[in-house]
Amino acid sequence: MEIAKLYNLYTQHYLVDTDTRNIRKNTIFFALKGDNFNGNSFAEEALKLGAIYAIVDEEVYQTQDAIILVPNVLETLQQLANYHRKQLKATIIGLTGSNGKTTTKELIFAVLSKKYKTIATKGNLNNHIGVPLTLLSMPIDTEMGIVEMGANHQKEIEFLSNICEPDFGYITNFGKAHLEGFGGVEGVIKGKSELYQFLEQNNKIAFINPDDKIQVDKTKNVTTIPFQPSIALKEANPLVQLYYDNLVINSNLIGTYNYTNIAIAITIGNYFKVKDDVIKEAIEGYESTNNRSQIINQNSNVIILDAYNANPSSMKVALENFQALKADHKIVILGDMFELGDASLQEHQQIVNMATQMNFNGYYFVGEHFYQTKENENLFKTFDDFKNDFEDNIPNNSYILIKGSRGMRLERVVELLK
Numbered sequence: 001m002e003i004a005k006l007y008n009l010y011t012q013h014y015l016v017d018t019d020t021r022n023i024r025k026n027t028i029f030f031a032l033k034g035d036n037f038n039g040n041s042f043a044e045e046a047l048k049l050g051a052i053y054a055i056v057d058e059e060v061y062q063t064q065d066a067i068i069l070v071p072n073v074l075e076t077l078q079q080l081a082n083y084h085r086k087q088l089k090a091t092i093i094g095l096t097g098s099n100g101k102t103t104t105k106e107l108i109f110a111v112l113s114k115k116y117k118t119i120a121t122k123g124n125l126n127n128h129i130g131v132p133l134t135l136l137s138m139p140i141d142t143e144m145g146i147v148e149m150g151a152n153h154q155k156e157i158e159f160l161s162n163i164c165e166p167d168f169g170y171i172t173n174f175g176k177a178h179l180e181g182f183g184g185v186e187g188v189i190k191g192k193s194e195l196y197q198f199l200e201q202n203n204k205i206a207f208i209n210p211d212d213k214i215q216v217d218k219t220k221n222v223t224t225i226p227f228q229p230s231i232a233l234k235e236a237n238p239l240v241q242l243y244y245d246n247l248v249i250n251s252n253l254i255g256t257y258n259y260t261n262i263a264i265a266i267t268i269g270n271y272f273k274v275k276d277d278v279i280k281e282a283i284e285g286y287e288s289t290n291n292r293s294q295i296i297n298q299n300s301n302v303i304i305l306d307a308y309n310a311n312p313s314s315m316k317v318a319l320e321n322f323q324a325l326k327a328d329h330k331i332v333i334l335g336d337m338f339e340l341g342d343a344s345l346q347e348h349q350q351i352v353n354m355a356t357q358m359n360f361n362g363y364y365f366v367g368e369h370f371y372q373t374k375e376n377e378n379l380f381k382t383f384d385d386f387k388n389d390f391e392d393n394i395p396n397n398s399y400i401l402i403k404g405s406r407g408m409r410l411e412r413v414v415e416l417l418k
Contacts, residue, residue, distance in 0.1 A: 001068050005085075009053055014159045016136045018077075018129070025050035030077045031061070032129065037182065039356070073229070074129070081132030081137050082163050088135075090119075092164055096149040096157055096195055097122045097172025097176055097312040098188060101126070103253070103292055109267035109283040116143040116273045126150035131160045136295050152339065153182060154191045161198035168263055168415055169195045170207040174214050175313025184343075185237070191219045196342060207267060209260055228267045231346045233259045234316040238304065238325050238399075242266075249280050252287045254295055254304055255321040302327075305402050306403040307410040312347040316354065318403050321410065323358045327399040333386075333413055336367030336402020342369045349373045361398070364390065367408055383412065390416055 007147045008015065015027035020042045023029065029046035031054060032247035033040030040061040047066055054067045055076060062069045070076040085092070095105055100122060109120040115315050120139045121130065126148040137144050150159040161169075174189045182188045208215040210226040226354075234241040238254040244266055251262055262283055269279040288294055298301040308319055315337060322330065332355055340347050352373045355363050364386060365379050371381040380386035392418065404410040 001070060003076070004081050006055075006076070006080055006084050010136070011140075012052070014136075015137060016133065017046075017081075018126060018133070020046050020049060023049040027051050027232060031056045031073050032077070033073070037241045039073065055082070061221065065199070077136075078128070078132050078163055080213040081135040082165070084136050084138070085165050088138060088140065088142060088145070090138060090145045091168070091272075092145045092147060092166045093273070094149060094161060094164055094169040094195055094198075095172070096148050096151065096192055097170075097315075098175030098311065099256070099309075100172040100190070101148050101150065101307075102289060103258065104145050104170070104261040104264060106288075107261055107283065107286055108146055109270050110286045111265045111269035111274055111279050112144045112146070112272060114278045114282050115140060115272070118144040118146065120146035121148040124148070124150065126154070128159065129357065131163055133162055149195070151191055154187065155194070156200065157194035161195055165202070166195075166198070167206060168205050168268075169199050170194060170268075171215060172261070172264075173209075173313070175214065175311060183185030185362075187251075189214060189218070192306070196222055207264060207271075209264070215376070217301050225267065225271060226362045227260075227263045228270050231263045231266055236321065236324075237320075238302075242265065244280070245276060247276060249283050251283055252295075254293050255318065256324075256328060257295065257317040257321060263290045298414070299325060300398075302399045303414060303417065304399065305411060306401070306404055307408070310403050310408075312340070312351065314335060315351050315403060318401065319351075319355055322399070323360075325399060326414075329395070329398040331362040331364075331395055331398050331403070332401045333366065333390075333403075333410065334359050334401075335369065335408030335410045336369040336409055338369075338405045340369075344369055345372055362393075362395065366404065366410070367397045383408070383410075387412075387416060400418055 013026040015024055017023050017027040018030050018032050029051040031043050035291045040056045040058045043056050043061050055073050057070055059071045082280055111189055112118045119142050121134045134147055147164045151157045171192050182191050196218050206222045206224050207220050208224045230245045232243045236256045238256050240251045240253050241251045243254045291309045294305040346371045352375050366380045371379050402410050402413050
């Protein structure tokens with residue numbers, strides 16, 4: 001079926017789903033495939049559950065008129081999303097970077113949604129499937145769209161940019177994330193900068209942090225908008241406070257590393273003429289969730305839970321920020337960092353060295369990667385090993401930093417502290 005004809009079906013209800021467990025009435029079901037499932041086999045079930053059409057790419061599953069056969073379901077989903085993008089009059093902001101993408105996205109959403117009908121990526125739906133689904137979740141009257149784009153190899157940001165065609169772009173930073181797929185830090189810079197290349201080739205605009213030399217260098221041929229010069233960090237102990245013109249903004253975010261995330265939200269809000277007092281209200285009303293830089297007051301302890309993701313760059317700034325906090329008793333619990341390839345042992349060793357030299361009152365390193373480092377104490381190969389030791393030494397009256405990659409599920413430590 002031609003994309004234009006499929007689009008006409010989509011505009012009947014502007015709904016698309018890919019999972020029969022969460023199917024909506026009057027949706028179009030796209031039968032995606034995975035390593036362990038074939039969505040084609042769920043086409044008839046999707047219709048029974050309320051879908052009006054199902055898109056499949058294996059002829060044997062085209063058993064009725066409401067099941068539409070296409071050459072490739074995933075490619076059709078991506079093409080439909082781009083077709084919808086071209087019909088939208090919304091301003092699209094593309095966002096990527098090594099660290100802080102989701103928090104930055106949510107801050108920008110908090111600010112822009114005060115004035116505009118704004119749709120943003122939900123959760124971390126930021127890949128070759130998530131970006132199309134984000135676009136297709138935008139009603140035709142959307143005014144602002146914020147599209148988060150993730151990547152772990154070259155050409156991925158280029159591909160996603162060509163789907164969502166952003167009018168503006170922002171890269172949070174260039175760090176040591178997904179080193180295995182990108183082939184090192186230089187590969188990360190090259191891969192993320194594919195967003196800048198799209199903006200340059202299409203005469204679009206980049207927001208930049210003027211203090212980030214890489215951002216400045218990579219946007220020499222791009223029209224840029226730097227952070228508002230009136231924004232300045234007041235303090236972060238542990239919550240970030242900023243000056244903005246004559247205002248003081250008291251955020252609910254921890255760490256100096258969140259300063260730039262807030263600064264870009266202010267800058268974008270200012271550019272799109274959101275009033276200053278409204279920007280302040282939006283920033284101060286935002287609270288992080290989903291294990292991202294959460295502060296949890298529990299019994300006598302203050303827990304800084306940052307267990308959604310971790311890489312050497314984010315781990316380093318988290319430790320530096322934690323060291324700077326004014327607290328009498330501090331403990332760090334760190335979990336493995338994934339997708340580092342051949343650099344894994346070296347990067348984990350550097351974090352061990354850094355943490356142990358900071359004179360914290362206690363530290364724990366959890367996971368097989370940390371276990372391989374040169375440290376005689378406080379290394380635990382599995383979470384259960386750590387748990388058995390930690391339950392005999394539950395701290396009190398302490399600040400506790402918990403940080404690790406998503407797969408480590410270090411939020412489980414919070415339960416131990418209860």
